Amino acid sequence: MAEPTPANWAAADRYLADTLVGHDPALEAVLAAQREAGLPESEVAPVAGKLLHLLARISGARRILEIGTLAGYSTIWLARALPEGGEVVTIEAEPHHAEIARANLERAGVAERVDIRVGGAIDVLPTLLPGFDLVFIDADKERNTAYLDWAARLGRPGTVIVLDNIGRAGEVADPASSDPKVIGTRAALDMLGTDARFEASALQTVGIKGWDGIAVAVLV
Secondary structure: OOOOOHHHHHHHHHHHHHHHOOOOHHHHHHHHHHHHOOOOOOOOOHHHHHHHHHHHHHOOOOEEEEEOOOOOHHHHHHHHOOOOOOEEEEEEOOHHHHHHHHHHHHHHOOHHHEEEEEOOHHHHHHHOOOOOOEEEEOOOHHHHHHHHHHHHHHOOOOOEEEEEOOOHHHHHHOOOOOOHHHHHHHHHHHHHHHOOOEEEEEEEEEEOOEEEEEEEEEEO
């Protein structure tokens, strides 16, 4: 039996990605461009990107909202899941990140399906039309509850909501944590558990991104 170490978590993650995701030149080019531009390496893991893609397909999503574009890695996974005429609206606070993302989306052949809105999500969200079928939240954790509230306002009954990075290396279980990201994540999980608009669960994950997790909710 393998020891439960970060190195072995990462090895198992790479095995799963090799087996279930495979070689993808367009997505690998995104990561290369992201590193070259000096952007944070905070994109979802390949297996998580594929999971987002499958959730979008399973839910039949035609309009997808993404909060936090970075270099467009998860955006491409979501855009590829869309049927003809579908759209991803993705919000990115940093203009330079959005510029890198645009080039990556063009290279991947999905730019026509994606509308990048540049600006702080709190400012952009009130300008959007409701009716999203899936919302992926992967931005500043301190505002997670505000993003969940907007996801509910902009969704409909049956809308799927995915909240990333809820594990926080296990610190999410510590009510005394002073880390603003942990505090924001705990507040979001409390909201998902008590707000009647959501039905939710969560999974811890380990892998190339360390000890983390996702929450998945549906609007009721």
